[in-house]
Amino acid sequence: MSDSEEYASGSLMEDEEEEEQESASDQEKDFGLDNSVTVSKKPAYRILKGETLEERRKQALEEVTGVLGITEEDAARLLRRFKWDVTRVHEEWFSNYDAVRASVGLQDEAPVPSTSQATCMICFESYPTDQMYSASCRHLFCHDCWQGYTSTAIADGPACLDLRCPDPKCTACVPTSIIKRTAPPEALAKYQSFCVRSFVEDNRSLVWCVGRGCECAVECCVDRTADEALDVICSSCGATFCFNCKEEAHRPVSCEWVRKWAIKNSAESENVHWIIANTKPCPRCSRPIEKNQGCMHMTCSQCRFEFCWLCQGDWKEHGDRTGGFFNCNRYDAAKRKGDYDEETRKRDNAKQSLERYMHYFERWDAHQKARNKAKADQARISADWLERLSEQTKTPSSQLKFIMDAWSQIIECRRVLSWTYTYGYYALEDMDHKASSTKEGNSSAEENQRFFFEFLQADAERSLERLHEAAEVQLKKVMENNSTAQGNGAPLDLDSFMAFRTHLIGLTDVTRGYFEKLVRQLEKGFEDLERDFGGGSAEEAALIETTL
Amino acid sequence: MATARQRLLKEYKEATKQKQDTGIALIPDETNLFAWRARLQAPKDTPYEGGSFELAITVPEQYPLVPPSVRFRTKVFHPNMHFKTGEVCLDILKTAWSPAWTLHSVCQAIMALLSDPAADSPLNCDAGNLLRAGDMRGYNCMARMYTIEYAMQ
Numbered sequence: 001m002s003d004s005e006e007y008a009s010g011s012l013m014e015d016e017e018e019e020e021q022e023s024a025s026d027q028e029k030d031f032g033l034d035n036s037v038t039v040s041k042k043p044a045y046r047i048l049k050g051e052t053l054e055e056r057r058k059q060a061l062e063e064v065t066g067v068l069g070i071t072e073e074d075a076a077r078l079l080r081r082f083k084w085d086v087t088r089v090h091e092e093w094f095s096n097y098d099a100v101r102a103s104v105g106l107q108d109e110a111p112v113p114s115t116s117q118a119t120c121m122i123c124f125e126s127y128p129t130d131q132m133y134s135a136s137c138r139h140l141f142c143h144d145c146w147q148g149y150t151s152t153a154i155a156d157g158p159a160c161l162d163l164r165c166p167d168p169k170c171t172a173c174v175p176t177s178i179i180k181r182t183a184p185p186e187a188l189a190k191y192q193s194f195c196v197r198s199f200v201e202d203n204r205s206l207v208w209c210v211g212r213g214c215e216c217a218v219e220c221c222v223d224r225t226a227d228e229a230l231d232v233i234c235s236s237c238g239a240t241f242c243f244n245c246k247e248e249a250h251r252p253v254s255c256e257w258v259r260k261w262a263i264k265n266s267a268e269s270e271n272v273h274w275i276i277a278n279t280k281p282c283p284r285c286s287r288p289i290e291k292n293q294g295c296m297h298m299t300c301s302q303c304r305f306e307f308c309w310l311c312q313g314d315w316k317e318h319g320d321r322t323g324g325f326f327n328c329n330r331y332d333a334a335k336r337k338g339d340y341d342e343e344t345r346k347r348d349n350a351k352q353s354l355e356r357y358m359h360y361f362e363r364w365d366a367h368q369k370a371r372n373k374a375k376a377d378q379a380r381i382s383a384d385w386l387e388r389l390s391e392q393t394k395t396p397s398s399q400l401k402f403i404m405d406a407w408s409q410i411i412e413c414r415r416v417l418s419w420t421y422t423y424g425y426y427a428l429e430d431m432d433h434k435a436s437s438t439k440e441g442n443s444s445a446e447e448n449q450r451f452f453f454e455f456l457q458a459d460a461e462r463s464l465e466r467l468h469e470a471a472e473v474q475l476k477k478v479m480e481n482n483s484t485a486q487g488n489g490a491p492l493d494l495d496s497f498m499a500f501r502t503h504l505i506g507l508t509d510v511t512r513g514y515f516e517k518l519v520r521q522l523e524k525g526f527e528d529l530e531r532d533f534g535g536g537s538a539e540e541a542a543l544i545e546t547t548l
Numbered sequence: 549m550a551t552a553r554q555r556l557l558k559e560y561k562e563a564t565k566q567k568q569d570t571g572i573a574l575i576p577d578e579t580n581l582f583a584w585r586a587r588l589q590a591p592k593d594t595p596y597e598g599g600s601f602e603l604a605i606t607v608p609e610q611y612p613l614v615p616p617s618v619r620f621r622t623k624v625f626h627p628n629m630h631f632k633t634g635e636v637c638l639d640i641l642k643t644a645w646s647p648a649w650t651l652h653s654v655c656q657a658i659m660a661l662l663s664d665p666a667a668d669s670p671l672n673c674d675a676g677n678l679l680r681a682g683d684m685r686g687y688n689c690m691a692r693m694y695t696i697e698y699a700m701q
């Protein structure tokens with residue numbers, strides 16, 4: 001299926017190509033099952049492992065030492081000054097020789113002093129000059145004072161890479177030889193690690209992977225405007241994060257909204273967190289129920305009532321045929337349009353904005369939690385079940401990768417879905433306020449925008465709930481059947497396992513398609529929503545039914 | 549590295565030689581070499597002229613690798629000095645510190661700051677605003693008034 005390939009590399013796409021694809025899918029109106037074949041994509045980013053980084057760093061140094069005929073140490077000074085941009089170093093060096101050299105503290109060697117004794121200008125003791133060191137400026141200091149100077153600078157952080165002569169009027173850079181001679185071993189190790197890390201930290205197109213203990217860096221290979229988001233997946237440790245703001249990957253929301261959302265959440269947390277406990281009473285028998293499964297479909301262990309975790313409504317009303325699933329996503333502003341008098345309305349405003357925030361936060365938070373749960377489940381299934389399943393089904397474990405793929409998709413979808421609530425909170429802000437403060441409410445265009453947003457979201461969500469249930473509940477059933485079968489010595493029901501396999505792979509692909517469509521639409525903004533999705537939504541829904 | 553104490557003893561010897569001509573008198577506390585007092589005779593051609601300003605200098609144990617902290621004990625109206633706490637905003641007392649600076653050269657830098665105030669990043673906003681607005685008359689007048697009131701007996 002081509003759409004699976006497309007989504008996997010969706011974040012790797014260059015803007016142009018993405019647009020090309022969108023226009024293709026617009027024409028086809030193919031309900032997320034994008035059939036267009038993608039042509040050679042230039043990746044938006046690349047993951048660089050430790051060895052590659054070191055190679056690239058050495059290569060940059062060699063280019064500069066080769067062309068400028070300077071030492072590696074001085075080349076490193078220039079490269080740090082110009083953010084590891086080799087071309088820029090060459091240009092600046094040849095057009096601004098004196099200024100560039102001065103800016104990094106390179107000076108011609110001053111004449112060697114003729115005296116045999118000199119006073120160290122830090123401790124004011126007199127020493128034989130052959131026991132003192134200096135930078136190219138010949139400002140002599142004793143060994144002990146240099147040691148204090150270099151180790152203090154290293155302890156202060158990476159700025160020590162640009163350390164200058166202790167003489168207040170002098171700007172000569174301190175040569176690495178002095179640091180090597182005077183800094184204690186731990187400090188020297190730290191200094192050397194700053195040297196290496198500078199290649200990433202001072203480099204405009206590189207950032208470290210945020211994964212714990214991961215030593216990879218990410219290189220951005222496309223032009224990015226300032227503060228432009230770029231979702232990144234580390235191929236080495238699996239961490240997902242935004243190249244620009246280093247937060248959790250957050251398509252389709254902008255870095256700015258993510259920052260605002262985080263501040264909002266910490267500011268409101270006292271209000272909100274006590275309300276959102278980790279348990280909810282069963283809507284029928286009131287027994288407190290802890291959310292144990294990752295999906296929103298809850299079953300009370302006492303009365304077997306099936307309900308939706310988010311709205312606590314009967315799960316039957318979320319049935320696909322009734323088309324009622326997304327009702328639980330609906331922020332129902334309509335009930336506030338009722339005949340409140342001014343007084344009541346004012347009094348309610350504060351409460352309403354908290355309620356509005358809670359609506360979005362609760363859903364954002366529920367998906368975040370479900371995502372963490374899914375991560376844990378994936379790890380558990382991988383550790384406990386895969387090997388056993390491989391034995392029982394006589395399938396090599398490589399053939400069981402589809403289970404892990406399904407879980408990876410669930411994790412990613414939960415993340416995207418949670419951010420759509422942040423998106424909704426900010427993008428629908430004006431609309432929601434208008435709806436609650438005026439009797440007229442929103443124009444039909446605005447209502448349509450909301451409708452399409454919620455339609456897309458619900459569509460994706462429905463597909464995800466289905467995938468989650470298959471990967472969780474149905475997989476468990478398959479496992480249980482298999483263990484009973486083995487217990488009885490009866491042959492394995494391989495047919496039903498293969499049917500499950502096909503089913504799960506299909507669901508994973510379809511879900512991936514829905515989410516890619518959702519993300520791309522939201523990134524385009526609301527103005528385009530209606531144009532692209534106007535009409536045909538009922539037929540779409542019907543078609544989706546048959547696809548699944 | 550000579551200890552802070554050794555270095556301070558050297559500075560003490562040096563200070564006793566210098567005090568007459570520079571307008572800077574530096575004396576350590578009788579019982580504590582790490583607490584110093586400085587008396588500055590304000591530079592000529594400034595609104596502070598004729599004033600005598602006292603500084604309290606606290607020297608940390610890692611001195612001279614880290615800078616001393618300096619506070620005005622005499623009230624002074626100056627954009628880079630806090631009117632109430634006497635705190636001084638001077639780069640060499642923070643990031644631009646070098647162990648080759650001494651207590652005496654710090655005092656010299658403060659003298660230079662009295663002659664040549666920096667209007668940006670003010671600790672005293674009133675003084676800073678007067679300077680930034682180019683109101684030299686207003687600034688001189690205020691500085692002079694406080695000098696007469698607090699720094700001249």
Ligand SMILES: [Zn+2]
Nearest residue numbers: 120123142145
């Ligand atoms: Zn020394």
Ligand SMILES: [Zn+2]
Nearest residue numbers: 137139165170
């Ligand atoms: Zn020097």
Ligand SMILES: [Zn+2]
Nearest residue numbers: 209214234237
């Ligand atoms: Zn990583």
Ligand SMILES: [Zn+2]
Nearest residue numbers: 229242245255
């Ligand atoms: Zn970001």
Ligand SMILES: [Zn+2]
Nearest residue numbers: 282285300303
């Ligand atoms: Zn119940």
Ligand SMILES: [Zn+2]
Nearest residue numbers: 308310311328
């Ligand atoms: Zn619901």
